[in-house]
Amino acid sequence: xxxxxxxxxxxxxxxxxxxxxxxxxxxxxxxxxxxxxxxxxxxxxxxxxxxxxxxxxxxxxxxxxxxxxxxxxxxxxxxxxxxxxxxxxxxxxxxxxxxxxxxxxxxxxxxxxxxxxxxxxxxxxxxxxxxxxxxxxxxxxxxxxxxxxxxxxxxxxxxxxxxxxxxxxxxxxxxxxxxxxxxxxxxxxxxxxxxxxxxxxxxxxxxxxxxxxxxxxxxxxxxxxxxxxxxxxxxxxxxxxxxxxxxxxxxxxxxxxxxxxxxxxxxxxxxxxxxxxxxxxxxxxxxxxxxxxxxxxxxxxxxxxxxxxxxxxxxxxxxxxxxxxxxxxxxxxxxxx
Ligand SMILES: [Zn+2]
Ligand SMILES: [Zn+2]
Numbered sequence: 001x002x003x004x005x006x007x008x009x010x011x012x013x014x015x016x017x018x019x020x021x022x023x024x025x026x027x028x029x030x031x032x033x034x035x036x037x038x039x040x041x042x043x044x045x046x047x048x049x050x051x052x053x054x055x056x057x058x059x060x061x062x063x064x065x066x067x068x069x070x071x072x073x074x075x076x077x078x079x080x081x082x083x084x085x086x087x088x089x090x091x092x093x094x095x096x097x098x099x100x101x102x103x104x105x106x107x108x109x110x111x112x113x114x115x116x117x118x119x120x121x122x123x124x125x126x127x128x129x130x131x132x133x134x135x136x137x138x139x140x141x142x143x144x145x146x147x148x149x150x151x152x153x154x155x156x157x158x159x160x161x162x163x164x165x166x167x168x169x170x171x172x173x174x175x176x177x178x179x180x181x182x183x184x185x186x187x188x189x190x191x192x193x194x195x196x197x198x199x200x201x202x203x204x205x206x207x208x209x210x211x212x213x214x215x216x217x218x219x220x221x222x223x224x225x226x227x228x229x230x231x232x233x234x235x236x237x238x239x240x241x242x243x244x245x246x247x248x249x250x251x252x253x254x255x256x257x258x259x260x261x262x263x264x265x266x267x268x269x270x271x272x273x274x275x276x277x278x279x280x281x282x283x284x285x286x287x288x289x290x291x292x293x294x295x296x297x298x299x300x301x302x303x304x305x306x307x308x309x310x311x312x313x314x315x316x317x318x319x320x321x322x323x324x325x326x327x328x329x330x331x332x333x334x335x336x337x
Contacts, residue, residue: 008045010034013066016047016058018096018137021289024216025049025056027094027141027178029066039292046296051180055296057289064098073100077108094140095132106146109139113147114154123164130171145175161199166192170210177217186217203241205248208234212252219259228259245283247290250276254294261297266305273298 008014012032016025030047033055037046044057074081075090076097090103116128123129129151130138139147151168158165169192176185193214196207211234218227231252238249257272273294280291295314302311 007065008032008060008063014047014063015066015094015141016062017064017094017140018135019058019062022056023138023140024174024177024213026138027144030063032063037296039287041287044289044292053300055293055300057292057296061096073103075103075105075108076101077104077112080105091143091146092141093132093143096135096137097132101134104143106143109143109147110150113150123167129168141178144171145179148172148175160195163199166195166199166206169195173213173217177213177220182217182221186214186221189214189217203237208238208241208248211237212248212255215252215255215259219255219262224259224262228256228263231256231259245279247284250280250283251290254290254297257301258297261301261304266301269301270298270305273301 010032014030014032016022016028016030019026029050031050033046033048037055038044039046039057042057044059045063046055046057047063048055073090076093081087088105088107091106091109093102093104093109095102112133113128116126116133117123120126120128126133129147130144132139138144148168148171152172155162155165155168169188173185173188173192176182176188189210193207193210196204196210200206211230215227215230215234218224218230235249235252235256238246238252242249253272253276257269257276260266260272261269277291277294277298280288280294284291299311299314302308302314
């Protein structure tokens, strides 16, 4: 993978792909940030999501250059080329597959998923509607959306509390959200929240996760006050159920800070970010992606307030000398000749 890295130059347009912990971002476009923003100790690249100020640090294998995508090719299932006015369009699979292996007809992909589902007898072992059979990574973008819609259609007759029916709708809401269709995603998520509460109870991880999704969708639609309310309630529940230092709890606390920032409450956001960051540094470590993301968000809050100097170093290390090199001989050869 390292030979790919030099192609990722600051300012280049990229698409996110194959992310596991942030799977909802797969298929989103982003712009590579100046190298000063790249985390120093890890082979991660800082990118800013298009249409907002969200910055994250990702591995090179989770990025595809926008220019790399525009190659004409054929469907990897039926091998027909997408040429001529009557040809069905090809969709990007958005998984880890590249080039011709990464393009498919919607109908071919649906048939393949349905056949695999039937062969396995259950969706749960192989996740044919969600995972690429070749690279085992989740589909993203338009293909994810098309498969999720078909999967929802097929699971519609099942009981509302059926686990597979719920999973299909969770996938659909994520795909709609990634496609920027946030109002439609919100409708699906609100419905899912009722189902999750009935299925698992109010304090189950799935219910809490669905609540977070609702907050993110509200935030994304500019309903920041409503989002902050959802995050605050969720945070109380997570502190109770998971504890204040759990990764998910900390993420919600960071989202709540983001909602404050989006409402223009900069000082409040700063104090919330600093509190989260302090815990993340202690519990997750300095170079954890979540810690780095929070640090970048804090820098955005400081920039908003015009505190440029602090923004350049938003994260004064509480343990500034983890690898001491006191340089015992600072001037070894003051007079070489
Ligand atoms: Zn095909
Ligand atoms: Zn694949």
